[in-house]
Amino acid sequence: KQEVTQIPAALSVPEGENLVLNCSFTDSAIYNLQWFRQDPGKGLTSLLLIQSSQREQTSGRLNASLDKSSGRSTLYIAASQPGDSATYLCAVEGMSGSEKLVFGKGTKLTVNP
């Protein structure tokens, strides 16, 4: 059964710092890996999707990498801003029918002005 782990569970940084969020998964047989952002009391917003054949994706100040063989992904946020404060969720789409998306518990990021 696929398990997704995110470390750290919470992170507090000063504004302007570059930071890395980590995600690991136990079964490397995946279709894709996605990073989402969730603001308090809101739904999820997709940030980046990396297909299993890709190594990384970039969007603005965000860069996500995927190392399928080691079961790891990182989300790099450059020049963090207070508006980046949110919970970041990693999810993998597995190849079995019930594992459409398996989520980690998230990393709660606080960027202090």
Added chain:
Amino acid sequence: NAGVTQTPKFRILKIGQSMTLQCAQDMNHNYMYWYRQDPGMGLKLIYYSVGAGITDKGEVPNGYNVSRSTTEDFPLRLELAAPSQTSVYFCASSSLDVAGDTDTQYFGPGTRLTVL
């Protein structure tokens, strides 16, 4: 486009009552999903559908039922509500990208359900 819409936003049920959570999308997506999110936890898949008339179980389907009679709508039915079903429920939809791979999922704002 409204995207993915969910109703109601909040609901309190008594044990044993039943209700239907509504979900609709206007993006003509074939794939639709229901998740639940418990406090401090990630999302868990309840049911999903790959098209009208086709549904399948996810990781935590017990106590729930779904139907998909149209591409747009994917209601989730709770029969005999239990306190363990207190959670936030999210509906999502997706399609395939130009390469035929699963594309990103778009989420609704969620329904916060409390069972007392």
